[in-house]
Amino acid sequence: MAGGGAARHAGAGGALRGARRRRGALGPGGRYGRARAGGRRPVRRPALGPQQVHRGQEGSLMKPKLESLSKEERLARMRHSAAHVMAEAVVSMFPDAKLGIGPPIDTGFYYDFDLPRPLSTEDMPVIEEKMRQRIASDVPFVQEEISKDEARKLFAGQAYKLELIEEIPDKEVTLYRHGDFVDLCQGPHVERTGQVAAFRLLNVAGAYWRGHERNPMLQRIYGALFDTAEELEAHLHQLEEAQRRDHRRLGRELDLFSFHEEFGPGLVYWHPKGGRVRTIIEDFWRQEHYRHGYDVVYSPHIGKATLWSTSGHLDFYTESMYSPMDVDGQDYYLKPMNCPFHIQIYKSGLRSYRDLPIRMAELGTVYRYERSGVLHGLLRVRGFTQDDAHIFCRPDQVKEEIASCVRFMTFFLNAFGFKDFHVYLSTRDASAKYAGSLEDWDMATGVLREVIDESGLPYDVDEGGAVFYGPKIDVKLLDTLGREWQCTTVQFDFNMPERFDVKYIGEDGRERQPYMVHRALLGSLERFLGVLIEHYAGAFPLWLAPVQALVIPIADRHNEYARSVAAQLAEAGLRVEVDERSERMQAKVRGAQLQKVPYMLIVGDKEAGAGTASVRLRTGEDLGPMPLANVVSRMREEVAEKR
RNA sequence: GCCGAAGUGGCGCAAUGGUAGCGCAAGCGAUUUGUAAUCGCUAGGUUGGGGGUUCGAAUCCCCCCUUCGGCUCCA
Numbered sequence: 001m002a003g004g005g006a007a008r009h010a011g012a013g014g015a016l017r018g019a020r021r022r023r024g025a026l027g028p029g030g031r032y033g034r035a036r037a038g039g040r041r042p043v044r045r046p047a048l049g050p051q052q053v054h055r056g057q058e059g060s061l062m063k064p065k066l067e068s069l070s071k072e073e074r075l076a077r078m079r080h081s082a083a084h085v086m087a088e089a090v091v092s093m094f095p096d097a098k099l100g101i102g103p104p105i106d107t108g109f110y111y112d113f114d115l116p117r118p119l120s121t122e123d124m125p126v127i128e129e130k131m132r133q134r135i136a137s138d139v140p141f142v143q144e145e146i147s148k149d150e151a152r153k154l155f156a157g158q159a160y161k162l163e164l165i166e167e168i169p170d171k172e173v174t175l176y177r178h179g180d181f182v183d184l185c186q187g188p189h190v191e192r193t194g195q196v197a198a199f200r201l202l203n204v205a206g207a208y209w210r211g212h213e214r215n216p217m218l219q220r221i222y223g224a225l226f227d228t229a230e231e232l233e234a235h236l237h238q239l240e241e242a243q244r245r246d247h248r249r250l251g252r253e254l255d256l257f258s259f260h261e262e263f264g265p266g267l268v269y270w271h272p273k274g275g276r277v278r279t280i281i282e283d284f285w286r287q288e289h290y291r292h293g294y295d296v297v298y299s300p301h302i303g304k305a306t307l308w309s310t311s312g313h314l315d316f317y318t319e320s321m322y323s324p325m326d327v328d329g330q331d332y333y334l335k336p337m338n339c340p341f342h343i344q345i346y347k348s349g350l351r352s353y354r355d356l357p358i359r360m361a362e363l364g365t366v367y368r369y370e371r372s373g374v375l376h377g378l379l380r381v382r383g384f385t386q387d388d389a390h391i392f393c394r395p396d397q398v399k400e401e402i403a404s405c406v407r408f409m410t411f412f413l414n415a416f417g418f419k420d421f422h423v424y425l426s427t428r429d430a431s432a433k434y435a436g437s438l439e440d441w442d443m444a445t446g447v448l449r450e451v452i453d454e455s456g457l458p459y460d461v462d463e464g465g466a467v468f469y470g471p472k473i474d475v476k477l478l479d480t481l482g483r484e485w486q487c488t489t490v491q492f493d494f495n496m497p498e499r500f501d502v503k504y505i506g507e508d509g510r511e512r513q514p515y516m517v518h519r520a521l522l523g524s525l526e527r528f529l530g531v532l533i534e535h536y537a538g539a540f541p542l543w544l545a546p547v548q549a550l551v552i553p554i555a556d557r558h559n560e561y562a563r564s565v566a567a568q569l570a571e572a573g574l575r576v577e578v579d580e581r582s583e584r585m586q587a588k589v590r591g592a593q594l595q596k597v598p599y600m601l602i603v604g605d606k607e608a609g610a611g612t613a614s615v616r617l618r619t620g621e622d623l624g625p626m627p628l629a630n631v632v633s634r635m636r637e638e639v640a641e642k643r
Numbered sequence: 644g645c646c647g648a649a650g651u652g653g654c655g656c657a658a659u660g661g662u663a664g665c666g667c668a669a670g671c672g673a674u675u676u677g678u679a680a681u682c683g684c685u686a687g688g689u690u691g692g693g694g695g696u697u698c699g700a701a702u703c704c705c706c707c708c709u710u711c712g713g714c715u716c717c718a
Contacts, residue, residue: 118646118647119647120647120648121647121648202712203647203648203712203713204646204647204648204712204713205646205647205712205713205714206645206646206647206713206714207646207713207714207715208645208646208714208715211714211715212715213644213645213714213715213716217645217646217714218646218714219646219647220646220713220714222712222713248711252653252654253654259710261691261708261709261710262691262692262708262709265708265709265710319716320716320717366718368717368718370716370717371644371645371715371716372644372708372709373644373645373646373713373714373715373716374644374714374715374716374717375709375710376711379718380717380718381718384718385718386718387718388718474718485717485718486717486718487718488718489718520718522718523718524718525718526718527718528718552678554675554676554677555675555676556675557675558675582673582674582675583676583680583681584674584675584676584677584680584681585676585677585678586676586677586678586679586680586681587679587680587681588678588679589677589678589679589680590678590679590680591679591680592679593678593679594679600678602677602678604676604677605677606677614677614678616678620678620679622678
C-alpha cells in the first residue's frame, strides 16, 4: 500500500463483491464473508437456481444424483449439508441458540451461532457424536418454499434469520429440512444425511455477524470435510506439515530473525542470516530497478505535521499512525508511507513533459499501528520496508507504465519461483467517497483492466475494493496454510497530486498535472520474506541461501585443509563456513541438513591429498569427490541461473 | 480492537495446592570418527508481569502484557 486513506475509505469491509459474490442473500451458502483464510475461502461454483432443483416428495426424485455431480459440486453440497447437521446438533445442546449462517468453504464448512456460553474444545466431540448419529439415521433433506410471512413466523425468535428474510427480494423463500431441523437456505444439499462424508470439527472462533465489526460476535465452528477418510486424514496431516514450514518456526530454527515482544510486538530483528537473505534480495531489487529505468532515492523517517496534513494522512490515516513526537515545539510524525516525501523530490525542480515518466523507487521503512490481534510473524508487523516506487507520467504514458509494472512484477515473482498467486482488480463502487473525477476513474480502471487482460493473468474483480484515491491492481501470495497476503500493489492516485499541486510543463508551455502511480512489487520485504520462507520451506535456492556451502572436516587434522577449501570458495564469491566442532562427521552432516545448507563439502584424508571435496547436496544426493574448481564453477552457474 | 485458547531454562515438553523435572541446545573435558545425532560432566528457571486467596500457588481468583487460531482491518 503506498497511498493514503485506506483505513476509512476502503469501503464496508472491502469484502469481495462482484466476481465472488453469489446471488441472493440467503442463509447458509447465501452470502459469504470475506474470501480470505486458507481453507476458509468460499467455494466458487455456479449458483444453482431453484429451477434446477425441483421439489419432490422426498426431495430427491428429480434432483441430480450426487454421483453425477462434479467432485467440486458434490463436496460443496456435502459440506453445506454437514453445516446443517452441525447446526442441528448445536441447537439440540442449546435450544436457545440463534443461528447465523453456515456455508461450505474450500476444505469444509462452518456455521455461526449465538450461544448462551462459550464453546470449548471439549464440546467438539459431543457435537461430532450428535452429527454422526444424525448421519447414521440417514434422513432426507427436503426443500420447501414458503411465503415470507410464513417464514417470519417459522423463524420468530431467530433474529439473524429474520434479518436475512427481509433482504430476500423474492416473495417466497426456500427452506431445507432434515428430520426436525429446518433452516432458511437456498441449497442445494445432498439427498440424505447419510451422504455426508468424512468430516472433523476443527476449532471455534469468533466472527462478527455478517462480518461487520459493530455487529454482535458469534461463535463459529469450523469443520473439515472430504470425500473419504483418507482424504480427510491427508488434509489434517497437511495442516500439521504446514507447521513445519511456518516461517515463524523456520525463522527461529534457521536463525533468520526474531521478535522481542517485551520490547515491542510486531517489530522485527533480522539476524545475520536473515539479514544476508534480505540483502541479497535488496541488491537484486536495486539492480533490476536501475535496469528498468527507475531512480533509487532515500527519504527521511519522520516529517512535520504540515506534511501529513497536506497529504491528508492526518485526516484519513491517523488510526494507523503513531503519536507525534515533539521537536522544538513542532509535531513530527513517523512515516506510515513514503509518497509525500517522493513528491517533494519531484517538486524540487521544474519538470518538463520531456522529463516524464519519472520513476522514483525506495526501500522505504514505514511504521504503522496495527491492532494487537492482527500481528502475525513477518506477515503482519508494525514496522516494515516497502519496495515502494512512485511513477509520475503523462496521460499518453499511463498504459505503458502500468503494463511495465505488471511485467516487472511477473519478472520478480518468477525469479522467486512463485507460481501460485491471485490477481485482483479493485474498482470503485456506487458510494460517493472517492477523490478525483469519474472520467479519471473510468480511464484508470479501463487501463488497469486492459493491462491485466493483455497480460493473460487470471484475475478477480473486487468491486468497491479500491482505495478512495484510485483504483488498483493487487497481487496476493499464499502462505503455507493457503492464506492470502497482499504483496504487489499498483495504484492510481487522484488525490496526492492535487493536494501537493504536482505539475509539469506541457508541450504548450502550460502547467499540467501528471498522473501518479504508487507501486510496490514485493510489497514489503518483511511480508515477502515471510511468504518466501514458507514457499521454500526454508530451503532457499543457492543464490539466496545465507550459507551456500558448509565444509565438513572429518577429523581435526583436516581443519586446515577445510579452511583452505572455504577460502577458495569465498574467493569465488560464495558464502561458505567450516564446521570445526569436535563432532563426528555424521553429526555435522545432520546439522547442515537441518540448517538446509545446499552444499556440504566433506573433506578427509583422500580429499586433502587430491585437492578435492566430496560433495553432498541438501537433497541427499552424493556427488562424490570433485576438484574444487568444478565445485566452484558448478555453484557459480547455479547461482547465476537462480535455480 | 473483538471471540476463544495458551504462556514453565535458548527450543520442545513434564509437574493440577506440598522441595520445579526431562530431552535437545549451551559450556567444559574425553574422543578423531567417511555422508542425518560419540560419551561424560557442568551450568541454566523468583513458572509472562502485577495483585489476591491459602500455613503453603506453576497449579485457584482478578487485572495487565504477549503469543496462537479466527473475525474486523491492511504491505
